[in-house]
Structures are given as C-alpha cells and as structure tokens.
Amino acid sequence: xxxxxxxxxxxxxxxxxxxxxxxxxxxxxxxxxxxxxxxxxxxxxxxxxxxxxxxxxxxxxxxxxxxxxxxxxxxxxxxxxxxxxxxxxxxxxxxxxxxxxxxxxxxxxxxxxxxxxxxxxxxxxxxxxxxxxxxxxxxxxxxxxxxxxxxxxxxxxxxxxxxxxxxxxxxxxxxxxxxxxxxxxxxxxxxxxxxxxxxxxxxxxxxxxxxxxxxxxxxxxxxxxxxxxxxxxxxxxxxxxxxxxxxxxxxxxxxxxxxxxxxxxxxxxxxxxxxxxxxxxxxxxxxxxxxxxxxxxxxxxxxxxxxxxxxxxxxxxxxxxxxxxxxxxxxxxxxxxxxxxxxxxxxxxxxxxxxxxxxxx
Amino acid sequence: xxxxxxxxxxxxxxxxxxxxxxxxxxxxxxxxxxxxxxxxxxxxxxxxxxxxxxxxxxxxxxxxxxxxxxxxxxxxxxxxxxxxxxxxxxxxxxxxxxxxxxxxxxxxxxxxxxxxxxxxxxxxxxxxxxxxxxxxxxxxxxxxxxxxxxxxxxxxxxxxxxxxxxxxxxxxxxxxxxxxxxxxxxxxxxxxxxxxxxxxxxxxxxxxxxxxxxxxxxxxxxxxxxxxxxxxxxxxxxxxxxxxxxxxxxxxxxxxxxxxxxxxxxxxxxxxxxxxxxxxxxxxxxxxxxxxxxxxxxxxxxxxxxxxxxxxxxxxxxxx
Amino acid sequence: xxxxxxxxxxxxxxxxxxxxxxxxxxxxxxxxxxxxxxxxxxxxxxxxxxxxxxxxxxxxxxxxxxxxxxxxxxxxxxxxxxxxxxxxxxxxxxxxxxxxxxxxxxxxxxxxxxxxxxxxxxxxxxxxxxxxxxxxxxxxxxxxxxxxxxxxxxxxxxxxxxxxxxxxxxxxxxxxxxxxxxxxxxxxxxxxxxxxxxxxxxxxxxxxxxxxxxxxxxxxxxxxxxxxxxxxxxxxxxxxxxxxxxxxxxxxxxxxxxxxxxxxxxxxxxxxxxxxxxxxxxxxxxxxxxxxxxxxxxxxxxxxxxxxx
Numbered sequence: 001x002x003x004x005x006x007x008x009x010x011x012x013x014x015x016x017x018x019x020x021x022x023x024x025x026x027x028x029x030x031x032x033x034x035x036x037x038x039x040x041x042x043x044x045x046x047x048x049x050x051x052x053x054x055x056x057x058x059x060x061x062x063x064x065x066x067x068x069x070x071x072x073x074x075x076x077x078x079x080x081x082x083x084x085x086x087x088x089x090x091x092x093x094x095x096x097x098x099x100x101x102x103x104x105x106x107x108x109x110x111x112x113x114x115x116x117x118x119x120x121x122x123x124x125x126x127x128x129x130x131x132x133x134x135x136x137x138x139x140x141x142x143x144x145x146x147x148x149x150x151x152x153x154x155x156x157x158x159x160x161x162x163x164x165x166x167x168x169x170x171x172x173x174x175x176x177x178x179x180x181x182x183x184x185x186x187x188x189x190x191x192x193x194x195x196x197x198x199x200x201x202x203x204x205x206x207x208x209x210x211x212x213x214x215x216x217x218x219x220x221x222x223x224x225x226x227x228x229x230x231x232x233x234x235x236x237x238x239x240x241x242x243x244x245x246x247x248x249x250x251x252x253x254x255x256x257x258x259x260x261x262x263x264x265x266x267x268x269x270x271x272x273x274x275x276x277x278x279x280x281x282x283x284x285x286x287x288x289x290x291x292x293x294x295x296x297x298x299x300x301x302x303x304x305x306x307x308x309x310x311x312x313x314x315x316x317x318x319x320x321x322x323x324x325x326x327x328x329x330x331x332x333x334x335x336x337x338x339x340x341x342x343x344x345x346x347x348x349x350x351x352x353x354x355x356x357x358x359x360x361x
Numbered sequence: 362x363x364x365x366x367x368x369x370x371x372x373x374x375x376x377x378x379x380x381x382x383x384x385x386x387x388x389x390x391x392x393x394x395x396x397x398x399x400x401x402x403x404x405x406x407x408x409x410x411x412x413x414x415x416x417x418x419x420x421x422x423x424x425x426x427x428x429x430x431x432x433x434x435x436x437x438x439x440x441x442x443x444x445x446x447x448x449x450x451x452x453x454x455x456x457x458x459x460x461x462x463x464x465x466x467x468x469x470x471x472x473x474x475x476x477x478x479x480x481x482x483x484x485x486x487x488x489x490x491x492x493x494x495x496x497x498x499x500x501x502x503x504x505x506x507x508x509x510x511x512x513x514x515x516x517x518x519x520x521x522x523x524x525x526x527x528x529x530x531x532x533x534x535x536x537x538x539x540x541x542x543x544x545x546x547x548x549x550x551x552x553x554x555x556x557x558x559x560x561x562x563x564x565x566x567x568x569x570x571x572x573x574x575x576x577x578x579x580x581x582x583x584x585x586x587x588x589x590x591x592x593x594x595x596x597x598x599x600x601x602x603x604x605x606x607x608x609x610x611x612x613x614x615x616x617x618x619x620x621x622x623x624x625x626x627x628x629x630x631x632x633x634x635x636x637x638x639x640x641x642x643x644x645x646x647x648x649x650x651x652x653x654x655x656x657x658x659x660x661x662x663x664x665x666x667x668x669x670x671x672x673x674x675x676x677x678x679x680x681x
Numbered sequence: 682x683x684x685x686x687x688x689x690x691x692x693x694x695x696x697x698x699x700x701x702x703x704x705x706x707x708x709x710x711x712x713x714x715x716x717x718x719x720x721x722x723x724x725x726x727x728x729x730x731x732x733x734x735x736x737x738x739x740x741x742x743x744x745x746x747x748x749x750x751x752x753x754x755x756x757x758x759x760x761x762x763x764x765x766x767x768x769x770x771x772x773x774x775x776x777x778x779x780x781x782x783x784x785x786x787x788x789x790x791x792x793x794x795x796x797x798x799x800x801x802x803x804x805x806x807x808x809x810x811x812x813x814x815x816x817x818x819x820x821x822x823x824x825x826x827x828x829x830x831x832x833x834x835x836x837x838x839x840x841x842x843x844x845x846x847x848x849x850x851x852x853x854x855x856x857x858x859x860x861x862x863x864x865x866x867x868x869x870x871x872x873x874x875x876x877x878x879x880x881x882x883x884x885x886x887x888x889x890x891x892x893x894x895x896x897x898x899x900x901x902x903x904x905x906x907x908x909x910x911x912x913x914x915x916x917x918x919x920x921x922x923x924x925x926x927x928x929x930x931x932x933x934x935x936x937x938x939x940x941x942x943x944x945x946x947x948x949x950x951x952x953x954x955x956x957x958x959x960x961x962x963x964x965x966x967x968x969x970x971x972x973x974x975x976x977x978x979x980x981x982x983x984x985x986x987x988x989x990x
Contacts, residue, residue: 012701019701054571056706059699073710075577087568090679091590100586101576134679386813389892393808396896400805400824400863407860408827411835418837426841458912468724485725487977488732494969494980496921496939499962502946503739506750506959514751517738551728556981574710580718601829609831612923620947633924636833640840641928649837656834663829 002078002155002188004028004051008060011046011212022048022141022212023060028205031186033179034217035203037193039235043212044192048158051190052081075105078137081147081158085165086141088133088148095120095129098147101206119147122181139170146178150185163198175202196236200224208232226348230355233278233348239308241278244293245352248273251348255279256315256341257291266349266358272328274352281308281325283346284326292339295322297332304328311338412660419653424646437654446638447655450630453539453614457546457631458607458666464547465603466596469554473562473588474580476555477570486559489552501616504545508532508617535628538618542629545617547608554599561595562588590679597674604666608659609633632659734833734971743770743963747955761956770960777954778945778961779933787920787937790851794858795915798866799908801859807896808905811882818929821871827864832924836860840928854929858919865918866911869983873907910983913976917969938965 006030011021021043028034036044049055051062053074061070069077080101088097095116096103102112120126123143133141142162149157162178164173179202182189193199199206200220207217208231216228227233233241246253248270252261255277286292295313298321309324309332324340326332349358367677412563419437421430441447472489476482492500509516510531519529532541565587573583589596611633624638639652742750744758744767761769775781805824809817811920843853881903885895901908936944942961949958973980 010699010706014705017701019699052575053709054574056708058702071709073577074575074708075710079575081572081575083568084573085566085568087566089569089587089590100572104573104576104582127504132679139665336929385886389812390814392892392896393812393814396804396808396812397820399801400867403856403860404824404827404863407839407857408830408835408864411838412830415834426844471717471721472725475718475725479722479725485729488729490981491732491736491970491973494921494973495918495966496923496942496969498921498923498943498946499965500982502942502958502962503735506742506955507735514747516751517754520751520754521970548731560982573835574708580715580721597808603979605829605831609833611833616943620950625973633831633833636836637924640837649841649982653837656831656837659831660834663831667829 003030003063004034004188004190005063005157006047006051007063008250009047009050009057010059011043012051012054012058018342019058019212021050021209024028025124026207026214026217028188028190028320031184033189033191033202033204035191035193035199035206036209037196037199037206037235038209038215040194041211042209044194044209045160046212048081048160048192049191049211051077051156052079052158053077061112073193077156078154079156079158080152080154082145082149082160082162084161086133086145086162088131088141088144093130093132094125094136094144094147097133097144098125098151101148101152115151115153116147119151122214123147138166139174141164142174155188157187157191159189159191161193161194162191164195170199178202197238200236206236208235209344210235226279226357228352228357230276230278233350235356237280239281239325241280241348242322243350244277244279244320246275247275248275253277255347256293256339257287258341258347260347262349262358263360266360269351269358271351271353275358276350276352276355277342278348278350279342279346281323283343284322284324284340285343286326287339287341289337289339292341293322294337294339295320297334297336297338300332300334301330307332309338311340364439364494366615407638415653415656418650418655419602421650421653422647423650423653425640425649428649430650433650437650438658441651441654441658446627446630449628450632450635450655451658453542453616453630454608454610454632454662457543457610458604461543461546461550461607462600462603464543465551465554466600468547468551469558469599470584470589472551472555472619473558473592474584476559477562477588480519482559486552486556490556491552492549493553495549497612500545500549501613504617510534525626533618534616535626538614538625538629542610542614542617543562545613546607549613550606554603557595557599558592559604561592565591593674593679599668600674601667604670605663608663608666634661704967708781739959739963739966743960744768744955745770745956745959748953750959754870771964773954773957774945774949774961774964777949777957778941779936780938780941780961780964782934783936783938783941786851786935786937790855790858790937791916791919794855794862794919795912797855798862798915799870799911802863802866802911803901803904803908804869804896805863806867806874807900809867810871810874811877811900821868824864825868828868832861836925843929849929849931851930851935854925857925857929858922861925862915862918866915869911869914870904873904873910877903890962910979913972913980914983917972917980920969945972 006024006026009021009024010019014017019131024047036047038044046055046065050057053069053072057070061068063069064077064079089100092100098119099112099116102115117126120129123146123157125140125143125147128136128140133144136144142165144164159178163174166174168224170223175198191202200223203220205217206220206223208223208323210231216223216232218226223232223236227236230243234243244255248262255305285309293313293315295311295315297309299310300314301308301310301319305328307328309326311322311324313320315322322340324338332338350356351358418430420432420434422433422436423430476485479485503515507517508519510519510529510533512529515523515529518532522529531537535608569587569591570583573587578586610631614629614631615625615634615637618629624630624634630638636652636655636659639648641647731830737755741758742754744761746760747757747950749758749760758767761767808814809821841848843849850855872926877900881899882895883897890898920935921939923939923943926937927943930940933944942965945961946958949961951953
C-alpha cells in the first residue's frame with residue numbers, strides 16, 4: 001500500500017511550448033480512489049503515463065510511498081495499469097494474458113497459475129481462461145485487463161479510461177464493480193476519465209484538470225458544493241450550472257429579485273464590480289411572475305424521477321437558456337411562462353474577470 | 362457480396378432507370394470475359410503454355426535449333442543429376458535460399474527491434490531499401506569493383522582491409538565467391554524485407570509494447586512475445602517472396618563471379634546460370650533438353666519450398 | 682482518509698517562468714541499453730552509413746580516373762576536373778557502349794510495355810474483384826502463382842517460337858515484357874480495387890451509367906493511386922531487366938540500357954576502363970535513383986502492399 005504524490009510535475013512535448021502538464025502538485029492518500037477528470041487534451045492521460053513511467057518527467061518529481069520514482073523504469077514502480085483498449089495480446093489465451101507480467105517477472109509456474117486462477121475467480125473469468133481475447137465480449141475483455149492488473153498485486157492501480165469502450169448500460173454496471181473491487185482490495189487507484197459522472201460516482205477524490213493545470217482536487221461533494229472557479233462550476237454537474245452575469249453594488253448583488261449581500265471576504269476577491277452568479281438546475285424556486293427571472297419553457301425533458309426544463313430568457317443578455325430541475329411528472333408544458341429565483345444558499349459567486357470563486361470565509 | 366446487403370440495396374433503390382439490380386448485375390457480369398481475355402490470353406500464351414512446353418521438352422533429347430526433339434524419358438534428369446555443374450548450381454542455389462534467407466531475416470528481425478521507436482526510422486528504411494531499385498547487372502558490376510583483388514588496384518573491400526593492416530583477400534575466387542554473393546544478396550535485399558516487416562510491425566498497436574514495458578520485458582522478450590507472433594503471417598509471405606527471388610538469382614552472380622560476357626566458373630553457378638549456359642552457353646554446344654530439365658527442377662524446387670514453408674508457418678488467424 | 686476541503690485556485694503567478702526543454706525527457710528505462718538493442722543500433726547505423734558511403738563511392742568514382750578509383754576511393758574526384766573534362770567517363774561510356782541508342786530503345790520499350798501492362802491488367806483486376814463472378818478468387822490465385830515462375834522456365838519455348846516467327850527482337854521483347862508483368866500487376870491492382878467502397882459503383886448504377894462507363898469514369902479514377910504505383914513498379918522492374926534482353930536482343934542497335942551495359946562490361950574491363958565502366962553503371966542507376974528519391978514513399982508502400990497480402 002502506498003501514497004502517491006506529484007510534486008511540481010511538469011511535462012512538455014517536443015515542439016510544443018506550452019507544457020502538457022504544468023507544475024502538478026497532488027497528493028493521493030493510501031488506499032484512496034482518485035479520479036483525474038477533464039476535457040480531452042487537459043493532460044490527464046499524460047499525468048497517468050508519467051506515473052506509469054511511460055513518459056518522462058521534465059521538471060519536478062513523482063513519489064510512490066517514500067520512494068522517488070521519477071527516474072525508475074515502469075517495472076520497478078510496483079504499479080499495474082489498465083489501458084483504454086485493454087492492450088490484450090491477441091495471440092495469447094485469457095490465462096496467458098493475465099499471467100504475462102508474472103511470466104516476464106520469472107515467477108515460478110505453480111505460483112503464477114495459482115494467482116491467475118485466483119484473479120479469474122474474483123472476476124468471474126474461470127470458464128474463459130483458455131479462450132483468445134477475440135472470442136470474448138467487451139465486458140469480458142475489460143475484466144481480463146483488470147485481472148492482469150490485479151495479479152501483479154501492485155501498490156498502485158492506474159486506469160486510463162477503462163470503460164470508454166463499453167456500451168452505456170455495461171459502463172454503469174462495470175463502474176460499480178470496479179469501485180467496489182477497489183474498496184475491497186484497498187489498493188491506491190488513479191483513474192482517468194473525461195466523463196464527470198464517472199468521476200463523481202467512483203472517486204473518493206476528484207482532480208479536475210484543464211490545459212495541463214490542476215483546477216481543483218476535492219471530494220465529489222466538495223467539488224459539487226464549492227467549485228473554485230467558473231471552469232469547475234461548468235464542468236462538474238449535469239446538466240451544467242446556470243451562469244448569469246451580474247453587477248455588484250454596495251448592498252451586494254441582486255439575482256431574480258433576491259438580494260444577496262457579500263461578505264467582506266467575498267468583496268476582497270473582487271477585481272471589479274462584474275461577477276458571475278452560478279445556480280444549479282436544482283437551485284431554483286418558481287415564484288410569481290413579477291418578482292423572479294422570467295422565461296419561456298422551450299424544452300421539457302421528462303426523466304420520470306426528475307424533469308428538466310430548458311427555458312429561454314432575456315435575463316443578463318439575449319438568448320440566455322436557463323436549466324431548471326423540477327420533480328418528475330410535473331405539469332410543465334412547452335411554451336409556458338416561468339419565473340425563477342435562486343433558493344437560499346444555492347448561489348455560487350465568481351469574479352467575472354478572474355473566474356475565481358468569491359470565498360465566503 | 363452477401364445476401365442481406367443485396368436486399369437492402371434493392372429495397373433502397375426502387376424506380377431505378379435500369380430496373381432491378383439483378384438486371385444490372387447480369388449486365389455487369391457480361392463484362393467479365395471481355396475484361397479478362399487480354400490479360401488471361403497473354404498469361405496463358407507466354408507463361409502457362411511455355412511452362413508446359415518446357416516440362417514436355419525436358420523429357421526429350423534436343424540440342425537446339427536445327428535439331429528435332431526426340432523423346433528420351435528421364436535421361437536428361439539422370440544426366441543432369443550426375444553433372445558437376447548442376448550439382449554446384451543446385452548446392453549454391455540452396456545456399457542462397459537458406460543461408461541468405463536466414464541471414465536476411467535475422468537482420469530484418471534485429472532491425473525491427475531497433476527501428477520501431479527510432480527517430481528518423483523512416484529515412485533509414487528508405488536508405489536501406491535503395492539497393493532494391495538498382496538493376497542486378499549494375500549491382501553485380503559495382504560489387505565486382507568492391508571485391509576486386511589486384512595488388513596495386515585493390516577494390517574497396519581490400520583497400521579497407523589493407524588500410525587496417527590486414528592482408529587482401531581473393532573474394533571472387535570460385536572457392537569464396539558463393540559466400541561473397543550470399544553476403545551481397547543479404548545486403549542488397551534486406552532493405553526490402555525490413556520494409557515489409559516494418560510495415561507489419563507498424564500495424565501492431567503501440568499499447569501492447571507499452572504493456573510489455575510495464576511488465577519489464579526486454580527487447581528480446583518483446584520481440585518473442587509481441588512482434589514475432591503478430592507479424593507471423595507477413596513473415597510467411599515474405600519468406601515465400603524470398604524463396605521465389607533467391608531461386609531465380611542470375612544476373613548478379615553471372616556478372617560478379619565471371620568476366621561478364623560468358624559464364625563464370627561452374628563452382629559459382631546457380632540453377633539460373635545452368636539453364637542459361639545450356640541454352641546459349643559458350644561452354645560447349647547448347648543442350649535444350651538439359652536446360653529444360655533444369656528449368657523444371659527450378660520450378661519443382663520453388664513449389665516444394667513454398668508449399669513446405671506455408672505448411673510450416675500455418676497457424677490460426679489472429680485478429681487485432 | 683484525509684479530506685482536504687479545497688485546494689486554492691492555481692497559483693499560476695507564483696511559479697517560476699520555465700522554458701520548455703529543447704528535447705522532452707524520454708521515458709525512464711526506454712534509453713536503457715540492453716546488449717541486443719545496442720548491437721541492433723550499431724548494425725542499423727553501420728548499415729545505413731555503408732549504403733550512403735556506397736552511393737557516394739559510385740557517384741564520385743564515375744568522375745575519377747582508374748588510378749584515383751583504386752588509390753583514393755574516398756577522395757573527391759580531381760584528375761578529370763583538373764584536365765577540364767569532368768564528364769570524360771560519361772562521354773566514353775555513352776560512345777563506346779552505344780548508350781545513345783539504348784536510352785531511346787529503353788525509354789520507348791519500358792514506357793510502352795508498362796502502359797500496355799497496366800491497360801491490360803486493370804480491367805482484369807476489376808473483373809476479378811468487383812463483378813461477383815463465381816471462381817474469381819481461384820482465378821486470381823492462378824494468376825498470382827505466375828509471380829513464382831522463374832523466367833528461365835519459359836525462355837526456351839519462347840525463344841524457339843519467337844525466332845521462328847522472327848520476333849526475336851525488341852518487338853517480341855515488348856510482348857514478353859507485357860505478358861510476364863501481368864501476374865504481379867493484376868495481383869497488385871486486385872488489392873486496390875478490392876479496397877474501393879461499393880457505394881460509388883452503386884450510385885453510378887442508380888444514375889443509369891452502363892457497367893463499362895462505370896468502370897472507366899468511376900472505378901479507374903478511384904484506383905488511380907494503384908495504377909500509378911503499378912506503372913512505377915513495372916517501369917523500375919523492366920528498366921532493370923537483363924536476362925530476357927540478353928536472350929532476345931541480338932542486334933547492338935536495339936539493345937536496352939542494361940543489355941548494353943552487360944556487353945560493355947566485358948570490353949571495358951578488358952581495357953581497364955574502370956572510370957568509364959562505373960560511369961556506365963551510374964547512367965543505368967541514376968535515373969532510377971532520381972525516380973526513387975522523388976517517389977520513395979509510393980514505391981515502398983506499393984511494393985509492401987503487394988507483398989503484405
């Protein structure tokens with residue numbers, strides 16, 4: 001078992017002046033499930049590959065436990081990785097695939113076979129041990145890739161979008177399997193994905209990256225409740241947070257008829273009087289037409305348990321679309337007028353110019 | 362084309378000017394023979410018929426033009442087998458096929474290990490490929506200069522040998538020439554086989570090699586566990602090509618081992634030279650019957666080796 | 682499990698301004714030298730250097746006197762330049778080997794033979810791959826087997842028959858070149874035609890184009906890359922072909938380049954005209970080298986495509 005820490009870790013690619021990963025500082029506790037999430041090209045896979053030793057580190061260090069592994073070759077890092085395409089050897093059977101790393105490490109045959117059998121049992125693969133990967137379904141292949149990581153009994157698991165090749169239903173299923181397997185084994189895991197739902201549901205902690213820079217690392221609840229900047233606010237949560245421009249005066253800021261005073265701490269974060277007010281879809285109350293933000297319901301998405309209303313409004317600019325979550329089976333119709341005001345405590349404030357959250361304390 | 366797509370296509374295109382797809386297909390099929398006949402005709406007339414004729418003629422006694430072929434059973438084959446020149450030719454051809462083949466493929470394998478992730482690999486491949494576009498005659502002459510032995514006027518190889526203090530070697534003596542030719546063939550043709558194999562290696566997904574890196578596999582283990590099994594089929598095809606090409610080697614040896622205009626000493630012969638010499642040779646009178654017998658031996662040897670190779674290399678298809 | 686409430690917003694300004702390294706660091710371990718890798722690298726570089734050296738030697742030697750060739754193989758040519766006749770060797774080879782006629786014969790013969798080969802092979806390859814005629818696969822294999830037949834096998838009957846009908850000259854050679862190039866060309870082109878999508882052909886049929894018209898105005902243009910590759914590969918092969926030229930060309934005035942070089946070799950080495958001889962080799966090799974430098978990618982992919990199937 002081990003902690004993982006990135007210390008000012010930086011990675012450049014040949015011919016590109018901007019680093020792919022820029023001064024990353026990140027601590028992962030022992031046994032923790034950390035998800036790296038961000039849009040494509042944000043440096044999350046590069047981070048993982050640096051940790052695996054498949055990429056060099058240009059500045060800074062990486063530690064696993066108390067060891068500096070920055071310059072260690074992959075095999076000496078005590079890690080195992082699950083690739084996006086599983087990287088199964090097409091000419092080897094499932095058993096040979098799972099045991100390949102042990103064979104390279106020259107483990108005696110008897111012990112190797114025992115470990116392969118145990119892993120296969122854990123992952124429900126015993127009956128497929130003699131098959132070739134081409135004869136397996138997507139989910140089975142994914143499990144073989146997991147098995148190959150598990151038999152190494154590493155101190156850190158690395159997973160690079162291991163679910164992206166599965167269909168939607170299987171993905172949700174496998175998501176829980178991986179999460180519970182990780183909890184059971186208690187092995188520190190770094191998991192890369194571009195899907196924020198995956199990140200929020202699986203991780204103990206989630207690190208959001210953008211353009212090679214770490215934006216925020218927090219628990220899913222922390223990320224959701226207190227996004228540190230506009231990017232995280234917009235990226236985490238589905239549907240995304242509503243972001244409305246507003247102006248601050250001496251009394252605070254007015255949104256949809258509700259006046260919000262600013263604390264001293266919040267005022268100190270201001271760079272001008274322009275702010276952005278963030279309200280999640282579930283953070284709205286519907287009110288009388290005179291007092292709130294008015295709009296017209298354009299689309300009604302009925303999910304059964306919930307309902308999402310996409311409303312057109314002219315508040316804060318033309319063609320503003322506001323997303324509102326209401327209980328399922330609510331009687332909203334397309335074309336109806338709606339008037340909204342944020343619930344108490346559901347408002348996030350950001351400085352418009354810097355994008356940073358105005359911290360309340 | 363499978364039946365389902367057929368149906369779909371038919372359903373998708375009603376009211377088409379040409380009527381049903383079936384009608385169109387028949388009209389298309391009518392093109393088959395007009396399109397095939399020129400190529401097939403030339404193929405039959407210049408390759409199949411002459412080959413058959415050669416087989417028939419190999420069982421006749423026939424000196425050449427002016428003489429008429431007379432059946433003489435397997436006499437040609439018996440005489441050929443007991444002939445020194447044929448034995449040298451046969452032996453040398455086998456040396457070129459096997460020693461040259463092993464050398465070329467070992468070299469190509471070694472290169473695949475290094476070239477896969479090497480910067481400038483593409484340029485290096487193009488440079489290695491270069492001898493393959495040079496006429497074998499020109500290559501033979503050129504190598505003749507390289508291996509020339511004449512005190513005071515040493516070729517490139519001996520020039521360098523003498524430069525480092527070694528004594529010059531008579532590379533092109535009949536006793537050595539087979540091995541010099543083998544080395545030359547390996548040099549000249551390895552570029553082609555490296556290119557073929559590298560094209561196959563480039564199709565292997567890179568993450569397999571990355572996984573092997575994580576496992577800590579050495580270059581040899583990566584080659585043994587990934588490259589070799591996943592390029593196996595291409596290696597098989599390359600082996601067939603090698604066999605075919607090595608068996609018909611003629612110009613290179615003819616020019617390199619001999620004075621150029623007439624045949625080299627018979628210790629250096631290949632089967633190709635044997636046929637040529639028996640047909641137009643300056644060493645004695647032509648003997649078309651014997652030449653045909655040797656030509657048949659060549660084609661039999663090619664067939665045998667190719668079938669053997671395919672049998673040895675056979676295995677299940679791998680998808681990746 | 683520790684829960685840090687929040688990381689501060691990225692302290693972008695606080696970081697030292699970094700310059701991107703000239704070369705990003707390689708992955709750890711990838712530069713580790715195993716004996717096999719070391720051996721391989723050494724051989725790769727030695728091999729590459731050797732090929733470049735050989736090319737340099739060939740080109741420089743074609744401008745040298747025999748003495749220079751043998752005593753200073755790596756020096757730049759001097760003597761002929763000093764005497765003001767830098768192209769002396771080329772002039773000698775050109776005049777004494779009869780290259781003047783040979784160049785014309787070769788260019789005309791190779792051009793015609795390649796064009797006719799492709800013109801005959803393309804319809805056949807199309808018919809074999811896209812008409813859905815039963816037995817096409819078998820027939821394709823039968824033609825492909827032709828690639829394995831050594832020319833020596835067909836020489837005698839062809840030679841006898843061709844001399845009988847007085848075609849043992851460049852005209853007869855033209856037919857033989859075309860016929861013997863067909864197996865490889867058909868094989869190469871079937872690969873190209875097979876890779877074309879069905880939709881375009883079907884669209885043309887829906888528009889009412891006749892099958893012949895579809896072939897000429899839709900399929901041929903689509904397979905253009907393959908046709909050009911076939912032209913180039915055949916051109917190189919026939920330009921270099923010597924055995925058949927030796928057998929079928931008797932008259933010096935109708936010699937092809939490689940045939941002329943073959944004859945010139947004996948005469949020139951007898952007279953120790955090594956400079957002229959190397960210039961002769963260079964005359965045969967350089968056009969192909971130029972073609973190769975221009976089209977290396979297409980030549981290589983074409984050849985490997987033909988082989989990789």
